Amino acid sequence: MRYNGLTYLIGEGFKNIFKNTKSTVISVITMICTMFLFGIFFAIGVNINSILEQVQLKQGMEVFIWDEVTDEQKNQFETEVKALEGVNSVKYKNKQQALDSFKERLQDENDQKILEGYEGENNVFPASYVITLTELEKSEEIQSEISRIGAKIATAGRAEEVDLNIEESTEHDSIIKKITSSDSTITTLITIVSGVRITIGVIFIILLVISITIISNTIKLTVHARRKEISIMKYVGATNSFIRWPFLVEGIIIGLIAAILTLLIVGLLYDFVIQNIETSNVLQKMGITLLQFAEIAKPVAIVYCILGIGVGIIGSSMSMRKYLEV
Numbered sequence: 001m002r003y004n005g006l007t008y009l010i011g012e013g014f015k016n017i018f019k020n021t022k023s024t025v026i027s028v029i030t031m032i033c034t035m036f037l038f039g040i041f042f043a044i045g046v047n048i049n050s051i052l053e054q055v056q057l058k059q060g061m062e063v064f065i066w067d068e069v070t071d072e073q074k075n076q077f078e079t080e081v082k083a084l085e086g087v088n089s090v091k092y093k094n095k096q097q098a099l100d101s102f103k104e105r106l107q108d109e110n111d112q113k114i115l116e117g118y119e120g121e122n123n124v125f126p127a128s129y130v131i132t133l134t135e136l137e138k139s140e141e142i143q144s145e146i147s148r149i150g151a152k153i154a155t156a157g158r159a160e161e162v163d164l165n166i167e168e169s170t171e172h173d174s175i176i177k178k179i180t181s182s183d184s185t186i187t188t189l190i191t192i193v194s195g196v197r198i199t200i201g202v203i204f205i206i207l208l209v210i211s212i213t214i215i216s217n218t219i220k221l222t223v224h225a226r227r228k229e230i231s232i233m234k235y236v237g238a239t240n241s242f243i244r245w246p247f248l249v250e251g252i253i254i255g256l257i258a259a260i261l262t263l264l265i266v267g268l269l270y271d272f273v274i275q276n277i278e279t280s281n282v283l284q285k286m287g288i289t290l291l292q293f294a295e296i297a298k299p300v301a302i303v304y305c306i307l308g309i310g311v312g313i314i315g316s317s318m319s320m321r322k323y324l325e326v
Contacts, residue, residue: 014253015246024254031258031311032265035304037207039266042300045200047290052193054288060088060132061139061181063146067095067126069175073153077175080149081131086138091130098125126177136190143179150176208307248313255308263304267293 018024063081065074074092082090093101102125131146133139151174233243270293277290 027254028258032262035262041203046296048196050291062128062130063179064126064128064177065175066172066177086135086142088132088134093128095123095125095127150174251312252309255312259304259308
């Protein structure tokens with residue numbers, strides 16, 4: 001009996017879709033429009049997050065060290081800094097690379113020729129470590145830890161020189177000469193990330209409320225058209241659950257149909273837009289890539305299914321409340 005009853009209720013849900021083709025089409029189109037907006041903002045949101053993460057990984061600091069620092073101290077420093085939580089990469093830049101890097105920044109060839117006098121032993125540019133971060137929020141904390149490591153290594157080096165009776169010991173309190181970082185850029189990025197997440201969240205909530213309201217009113221028209229049928233079923237003793245289930249099944253099916261169609265539309269449109277955007281010289285110069293639809297298809301599909309089924313159930317329940325009151 002349970003199996004037959006369940007089969008009946010599901011079957012009635014499918015029949016309702018074909019009985020009320022006009023209302024079904026209106027509901028599906030309405031949900032597609034709503035889900036399409038969800039898809040647009042979802043795609044924008046995940047891509048903005050991806051871009052910010054890529055930019056974030058390139059932001060960090062440059063730690064300049066004194067010329068007197070030994071290779072052993074450099075190796076120890078690099079090992080300890082890499083072990084810090086929040087550090088993405090540590091890349092050593094020697095004095096020659098520092099000079100070459102400065103030359104590349106100069107556009108004038110005469111200025112570049114002047115720097116030729118700083119080659120070899122005359123090189124006054126300090127060696128450094130370029131450090132990128134995985135968590136920009138920890139920038140100040142990591143800088144403090146790096147300063148502590150630099151001071152610790154220098155202290156240990158002086159103690160070793162004293163033990164070996166070396167007359168000319170290192171005078172610096174730290175192997176670090178200077179630390180430079182884009183603190184203002186980092187602060188701006190953190191603000192942007194927070195703002196984007198809050199904005200996307202608010203938009204999702206607004207669209208969710210709008211979609212439930214629209215779908216509820218659309219399904220209400222279907223229920224209103226069958227109000228006599230519902231009244232007759234109540235008179236012959238049908239329970240509210242028995243009457244409600246076919247409409248819930250109808251709402252779920254409409255939601256799933258809308259989810260599948262919207263996923264196809266968004267997928268095709270997304271790939272077309274991304275192909276045109278990726279040819280932008282700005283993104284190429286910044287070394288930034290956008291997410292392909294295959295990378296976001298799974299979460300989008302899950303969101304659409306949850307949204308479609310959820311809105312279908314809630315919309316149907318809200319629409320029938322009036323007609324199921326005792």
